[in-house]
Amino acid sequence: MKYAKEEAVFEKYISSGKLKQSKQRKNIMQAFLESGKHVTAEELYNAVKRKFPSVGLITVYRTLKLFCKCGLAREVCFENGTARYEHLYGRQHHDHLICSACGKVIEIEDPDIEKLQDRQYKMHGFVPQGHRMDLYGICRKCRMCQR
Amino acid sequence: MKYAKEEAVFEKYISSGKLKQSKQRKNIMQAFLESGKHVTAEELYNAVKRKFPSVGLITVYRTLKLFCKCGLAREVCFENGTARYEHLYGRQHHDHLICSACGKVIEIEDPDIEKLQDRQYKMHGFVPQGHRMDLYGICRKCRMCQR
DNA sequence: ACCGAAACTGAAAATGATTATCATTTTCAT
DNA sequence: ATGAAAATGATAATCATTTTCAGTTTCGGT
Ligand SMILES: [Mn+2]
Ligand SMILES: [Mn+2]
Ligand SMILES: [Zn+2]
Ligand SMILES: [Zn+2]
Numbered sequence: 001m002k003y004a005k006e007e008a009v010f011e012k013y014i015s016s017g018k019l020k021q022s023k024q025r026k027n028i029m030q031a032f033l034e035s036g037k038h039v040t041a042e043e044l045y046n047a048v049k050r051k052f053p054s055v056g057l058i059t060v061y062r063t064l065k066l067f068c069k070c071g072l073a074r075e076v077c078f079e080n081g082t083a084r085y086e087h088l089y090g091r092q093h094h095d096h097l098i099c100s101a102c103g104k105v106i107e108i109e110d111p112d113i114e115k116l117q118d119r120q121y122k123m124h125g126f127v128p129q130g131h132r133m134d135l136y137g138i139c140r141k142c143r144m145c146q147r
Numbered sequence: 148m149k150y151a152k153e154e155a156v157f158e159k160y161i162s163s164g165k166l167k168q169s170k171q172r173k174n175i176m177q178a179f180l181e182s183g184k185h186v187t188a189e190e191l192y193n194a195v196k197r198k199f200p201s202v203g204l205i206t207v208y209r210t211l212k213l214f215c216k217c218g219l220a221r222e223v224c225f226e227n228g229t230a231r232y233e234h235l236y237g238r239q240h241h242d243h244l245i246c247s248a249c250g251k252v253i254e255i256e257d258p259d260i261e262k263l264q265d266r267q268y269k270m271h272g273f274v275p276q277g278h279r280m281d282l283y284g285i286c287r288k289c290r291m292c293q294r
Numbered sequence: 295a296c297c298g299a300a301a302c303t304g305a306a307a308a309t310g311a312t313t314a315t316c317a318t319t320t321t322c323a324t
Numbered sequence: 325a326t327g328a329a330a331a332t333g334a335t336a337a338t339c340a341t342t343t344t345c346a347g348t349t350t351c352g353g354t
Contacts, residue, residue, distance in 0.1 A: 167320080167321050167322070168321075168322090169320070169321075170320095188311085188312085189311085205312095205313085208311095208312070208313080209313095228310085228311075229310090229311070230311085230312085
């Protein structure tokens with residue numbers, strides 16, 4: 001159905017390794033695909049539990065790791081320590097603009113910045129492996145309300 | 148002596164609040180100023196202990212927080228979760244280029260990137276509060292050795 | 295459909311970095 | 325010198341994440 005492609009990616013990953021399918025994994029995948037962006041392991045766990053009360057938080061952690069390995073998810077950590085997972089399938093690389101007041105996250109893609117980052121890699125003789133750029137600020141709405 | 152200015156900043160901060168001086172703080176400050184860049188609380192603790200075995204790790208944590216508050220240090224976290232503290236006094240804002248293989252950290256300042264970041268803030272109606280940009284890659288030396 | 299090895303699960307315990315508690319010690323203005 | 329306020333450090337608590345391990349499930353032969 002709606003997420004056939006994502007499910008195919010995961011199944012391919014499962015069968016290409018010596019991994020096995022399980023209903024827990026299917027349920028967690030389902031909940032992940034339906035979840036909003038940038039979920040916490042715990043948030044996803046709560047979402048799954050609503051429909052499938054038997055799944056454990058530990059399995060959610062393990063399954064999120066699998067999603068990352070097969071390219072369906074990416075782990076991102078903002079300033080507080082907790083890891084968040086975002087959908088990666090069919091998405092471009094992007095960075096984040098975060099409101100420190102309300103936590104809203106805006107995804108930004110700026111090819112000009114990426115070019116300049118490449119310039120830095122070249123200048124220092126590094127082979128790029130990936131980067132993170134998080135811009136923190138206060139959004140318009142929070143400026144209106146707060147004071 | 149060598150770090151008179153930094154010490155002055157700290158003393159001013161101490162006396163302007165209702166804080167008090169202590170030999171532990173002096174020792175930790177000493178060790179911090181002499182330390183390399185981007186130390187861990189634990190690394191600093193070990194360095195201090197060599198000269199002053201009585202200081203506790205807890206006090207190192209607390210004192211590092213003070214350094215951050217008075218502008219002598221900045222907390223930075225790279226991809227592994229542990230916090231690192233870098234010298235901030237008399238330093239410009241900068242970002243980091245990190246070798247994923249050997250952990251080497253290169254500090255980069257790129258006004259062009261900063262300009263583009265500001266453009267993003269403006270485009271989305273955010274008031275900037277601070278950002279982090281970490282570029283991960285493999286350095287030249289690591290490419291030679293490793294394979 | 296059956297088997298068994300290998301993988302998966304989840305509860306409980308372990309981890310590791312950091313923080314809170316609190317009784318004792320130290321600082322510093324009076 | 326004195327005492328209130330702050331600092332210290334041992335211990336215990338957090339909190340997110342990982343490890344362990346015994347019981348359960350999957351799946352490729354049969
Ligand atoms: Mn995102
Ligand atoms: Mn630095
Ligand atoms: Zn906001
Ligand atoms: Zn290197």
